Amino acid sequence: MLLxxxxxxxxxxxxxxxxxxxxxxxxxxxxxxxxQFIAAALQGLGFMPGQRVAIHLDRGVQxxxxxxxxxxAGGCYVPLDLKNPPxxxxxxxxxxxxxxxxxxxxxxxWLEGVAWLxxxxxxxxxFATVEVRSTDLAVILYTSGSTGCPKGVALSHxxxxxxxxxxxxxxxxxxxxxxxxxxxxxxxxxxxxLYSVLGRGACLHFVPSGLTLSPSRLSxxxxxxxxxxxxxxxxxxxxxxYKGNLAQTPLADLRFLIFAGEVFPSPALVDxxxxxxxxxxxxFFGPTETNVCCHWPVDRQCLDPSQAIPIGWPAxxxxxxxxxxxxxxxxxxxxxxxxxxxxxxxxxxxxxEGWYPTGDRVSRNERGEYLFHGRLGRMxxxxxxxxxxxxxEAALHALPGVKGCVVVGLNDPTAGQRPALVLALEPGLDxxxxxxxxxxxxxxxxxxxxxxxxxxxxxLPNGKTDYQAINSLLEVS
Amino acid sequence: xxxxxxxxIFAELIYHEAPDRFGEDDDLLxxxxxxxxxxxxxxxxxxEFGVTLPDTEIEPDNVRSLxxxxxWIQQARSA
Numbered sequence: 001m002l003l004x005x006x007x008x009x010x011x012x013x014x015x016x017x018x019x020x021x022x023x024x025x026x027x028x029x030x031x032x033x034x035x036q037f038i039a040a041a042l043q044g045l046g047f048m049p050g051q052r053v054a055i056h057l058d059r060g061v062q063x064x065x066x067x068x069x070x071x072x073a074g075g076c077y078v079p080l081d082l083k084n085p086p087x088x089x090x091x092x093x094x095x096x097x098x099x100x101x102x103x104x105x106x107x108x109x110w111l112e113g114v115a116w117l118x119x120x121x122x123x124x125x126x127f128a129t130v131e132v133r134s135t136d137l138a139v140i141l142y143t144s145g146s147t148g149c150p151k152g153v154a155l156s157h158x159x160x161x162x163x164x165x166x167x168x169x170x171x172x173x174x175x176x177x178x179x180x181x182x183x184x185x186x187x188x189x190x191x192x193x194l195y196s197v198l199g200r201g202a203c204l205h206f207v208p209s210g211l212t213l214s215p216s217r218l219s220x221x222x223x224x225x226x227x228x229x230x231x232x233x234x235x236x237x238x239x240x241x242y243k244g245n246l247a248q249t250p251l252a253d254l255r256f257l258i259f260a261g262e263v264f265p266s267p268a269l270v271d272x273x274x275x276x277x278x279x280x281x282x283x284f285f286g287p288t289e290t291n292v293c294c295h296w297p298v299d300r301q302c303l304d305p306s307q308a309i310p311i312g313w314p315a316x317x318x319x320x321x322x323x324x325x326x327x328x329x330x331x332x333x334x335x336x337x338x339x340x341x342x343x344x345x346x347x348x349x350x351x352x353e354g355w356y357p358t359g360d361r362v363s364r365n366e367r368g369e370y371l372f373h374g375r376l377g378r379m380x381x382x383x384x385x386x387x388x389x390x391x392x393e394a395a396l397h398a399l400p401g402v403k404g405c406v407v408v409g410l411n412d413p414t415a416g417q418r419p420a421l422v423l424a425l426e427p428g429l430d431x432x433x434x435x436x437x438x439x440x441x442x443x444x445x446x447x448x449x450x451x452x453x454x455x456x457x458x459x460l461p462n463g464k465t466d467y468q469a470i471n472s473l474l475e476v477s
Numbered sequence: 478x479x480x481x482x483x484x485x486i487f488a489e490l491i492y493h494e495a496p497d498r499f500g501e502d503d504d505l506l507x508x509x510x511x512x513x514x515x516x517x518x519x520x521x522x523x524x525e526f527g528v529t530l531p532d533t534e535i536e537p538d539n540v541r542s543l544x545x546x547x548x549w550i551q552q553a554r555s556a
Binding site: 210213214215216217235236238239242243244245383414415418432435447448449 | 489492495506509511512513515516517519520530532533535536537540
């Protein structure tokens, strides 16, 4: 169902270009054939619709075919972050109860008890069409969990399609347009590339990974590929505005840029808006549970380097509500996640009133636009990644000799926030061992930027953690 | 200059390496220096050392190690 618009493109214009990755080009017809080949191989192994398949591939042509193959077989894909430590990947594989992992080459050491399929060495089988309903799960995106373990946000075909169709209409995507793609598939940004772009007959050009380290090469590439649009993170756009040689590289074909995932620092956005004066800019906003629930088409008249930009207006058919008591943003609409995947069933995310409480604090300005003011709970946003302090704390508590620990966020002008740690250790355990332990358990963006050792954790008279004391410990260190 | 760069990098950009064991030719990109880190590093270097680092010279090879960084910044200074 989510792939219906893509299938329509395949029927109408099978020769049109769909994917470009370095020298590799794939037409819509070729992508469909490759996806069906993968779907058929899964079916040949006895795969049943509704089962989950993990994608152990970097973003690119192979990964698109694998994702589409899983969907064509009626399955739900679980995209993995290959940079995660093996322990975290193994947890996700187990938690999602995947039947198969699609990857390249030999199976990794940490994988146990789950079938591994090398996408380049698949048996040739007959593909049988599978009907899917809009409520069937399409993808589970794992994010940091407040209970101490990664948490799977389960999105249905209908939910992803609601966003993809809305975004494709908003941007007026047209057949044949070259659209840049840099979002890893485990980020919800990728649903725009996969389903909006490929649902409208445009062509995805994968940004070569090394280019993100060299903004002038990146702008030269965007120019040479005649890129018309790109949905990415503020960091890359800020880097482009700062050192992208845009005075010599005007990017005349670039119709639109969309950014999401973190707050775009206003001074950098002002620079970008000035350098690319003819490009439409959009701020998308929403936790993974809503995909995108707010959007602000950047109004250059309203840009002020000293003021944060709004998150704007409701998006993708969402209804928004600001809770009277604490200013929390509540959302309902067709794009909401079906729930959290937990032990083979879906855990409800809606409150009693039928809304999803986002945990984001918002208000409205005099124009009626929504403004974002940060989080209500403990969740941190570090370089675009969600980080739950409880997940870092739980990882540390698993190490014998850790008496106690508390993680808080430190504000950072570019990364948003960074986790910082106060911990108490039993005699005999040294900090180096703790650091090494945490490196094996958690990805780089979850590693604390400050480590403050104390004899005892500061507590309030009622026994609860004294966060004020924790913060002052980290400020003076 | 190298000491100032090292101090900034390990205080602000890379947290999961032990700085005392990190050599001047060791690979910063492998240690986790990413595009955001490079941007902040360039902002820091331009301010700290009073230099303008040209857009077209921002390449992985110029920021790969402490030695490469120092060489690059010094060249830009004398240019």
